[in-house]
Amino acid sequence: xxxxxxxxxxxxxxxxxxGCVSFRREKFIEYGGPDGGDGGRGGDVWAExxxxxxxxIDFRYQQHFFAKSGQHGMGSQMTGKSGDDIVLRVPVGxxxxxxxxxxxxxxxxxxxxxxxxxxxxxGGWGNLHFKTxxxxxxxxxxxxxxxxxxxxxLRLKLIADAGLLGLPNAGKSTFLAAVSNARPKIAxxxxxxxxxxxxxxxxxxxxxVMADIPGLIEGASEGRGLGDQFLGHVERSNVLxxxxxxxxxxxxxxxxxxxxxxxxxxxxxxxKPRVTVLNKIDALDDETLAERRAALxxxxxxxxxxxxxxxxTGVVEVLxxxxxxxxxxxxxxxxxxxxxxxx
Numbered sequence: 104x105x106x107x108x109x110x111x112x113x114x115x116x117x118x119x120x121x122g123c124v125s126f127r128r129e130k131f132i133e134y135g136g137p138d139g140g141d142g143g144r145g146g147d148v149w150a151e152x153x154x155x156x157x158x159x160i161d162f163r164y165q166q167h168f169f170a171k172s173g174q175h176g177m178g179s180q181m182t183g184k185s186g187d188d189i190v191l192r193v194p195v196g197x198x199x200x201x202x203x204x205x206x207x208x209x210x211x212x213x214x215x216x217x218x219x220x221x222x223x224x225x226g227g228w229g230n231l232h233f234k235t236x237x238x239x240x241x242x243x244x245x246x247x248x249x250x251x252x253x254x255x256x257l258r259l260k261l262i263a264d265a266g267l268l269g270l271p272n273a274g275k276s277t278f279l280a281a282v283s284n285a286r287p288k289i290a291x292x293x294x295x296x297x298x299x300x301x302x303x304x305x306x307x308x309x310x311x312v313m314a315d316i317p318g319l320i321e322g323a324s325e326g327r328g329l330g331d332q333f334l335g336h337v338e339r340s341n342v343l344x345x346x347x348x349x350x351x352x353x354x355x356x357x358x359x360x361x362x363x364x365x366x367x368x369x370x371x372x373x374x375k376p377r378v379t380v381l382n383k384i385d386a387l388d389d390e391t392l393a394e395r396r397a398a399l400x401x402x403x404x405x406x407x408x409x410x411x412x413x414x415x416t417g418v419v420e421v422l423x424x425x426x427x428x429x430x431x432x433x434x435x436x437x438x439x440x441x442x443x444x445x446x
Contacts, residue, residue: 106299108259108336110162117145117172117186119224119247122232125178126240137240139230142247143173143183145223149190152211156194157301159259170221173247176229186223193257196339200256208255212262220255224248258335261299263314264429266337268365269346270357271318274382276300278346278412279315282422299336306422311429314340321360334368342376342428344421347399347407349383354395355402362403376428379403380421385411 120142127135148170168191174183193199199208199218209218227245234241267275280286283302300315316333337343347358358379365373381396392409399407408424410417 106158107160107163108158108299108333110159110257111166111254112162112191112257113167113252113254114148114189114191114221115169115252116148116221116223116250117170118250119143119145119226120173120175120183121246122227122229122244123176123178123181124230124242124244127179137230137234138178138180139244140176140178140181140183141229141232142176142226142245143185144226145173145247145250146170146186146188147219147223148221148251149188150193150197150199150209150211150218150220151190152195152197152214152216153192154195154214156192157259157261158194159197159257161192162257170223170250172250173223173226175247176226176244180229180231183226185226188223190217191220191257194259196260196262198258198260200258202254202256204256221251221253224250260339261301261314261336262312262339263301263337264311264341264432265304265313265425266340266343267313267315267346268337268343268361269318269382270320270348270361273318273346273348273357274412275315275318275346278382278410278418279313281412281415282418283313299333304422306419306426309426311426313344313425319361319364321364334365334372338369338372340375341432342378342425343372344425345377345379346382347379349381349392349395350386354381355398358399358402378408378421378424378428379405380408380410380417382410382412384409385414385416 122142123139125139127138129135148168168189170189171186173186176183195214196212198210201208211218225248227247230241230244233243269275279300279302282304302313303310304313314336316336345361347354351357381399384392396407408421410421
């Protein structure tokens, strides 16, 4: 299935049915009076988060979602049938944006969460509602209220506990394949990963979800390479795993490039907890490894872990470091004790 994380759709709620102008006509009833029914209500447009979806590819083939309009009122005080609602089934983690692509209408982060996107129009009143002591035979009724028509954007942000960052060929996909059942594409050329991948990682009997996104290069915030369009998929992560290719002669500059692009994309993302790892240490001798680790720590100002995704050296220690930062978010919320009154 092709991955798609941004889609534009057009929605319209149903219009309300018009009220009816009608008078009771029966044999032997001389003064029947008005009996026009009300119009039916138009259908609503909803968005609902469902299980089993991890892409917006369905919205590539259907972009228009129009709810049914309400039926017009009828004689004998019969109200028209209400229009059927229409529901957009979206993956968990979808942001719903206005047409300007900036205003957030809603953010669905839980299965079953429903958001009203466009409310259906009310049905018009029939002439029965306009009967008064001075107007016994009203010949007017209300038209139905029109529906709401708008264009919206759906933007998917994968929900993962940890996110992988690094330059192309830093070993992100290799690491994800080594610690989970995910099978991302792995090759010895840049930009092997073209769309985000998710994997469930286990360590010490605990599990968490990790997201791998395509590599960043210098100028990604300006659209170079694949740009920073996939950074949104690690915005919800509790911790970021920054992998630096140990075989590079410029490890300090490589790490600084990633941090610069993070800062250009979002200060919030820049402030997230990070675990920095010097990868591919199996290809380095002890002297070179110590030199490059020292250079990286001097550049970043904090300790750097060592790992080899291929040889699986230091992998468990890295996973434990990630779990240490994820665990607080898994702790159940401590509410008021049972039986204690709270305002």
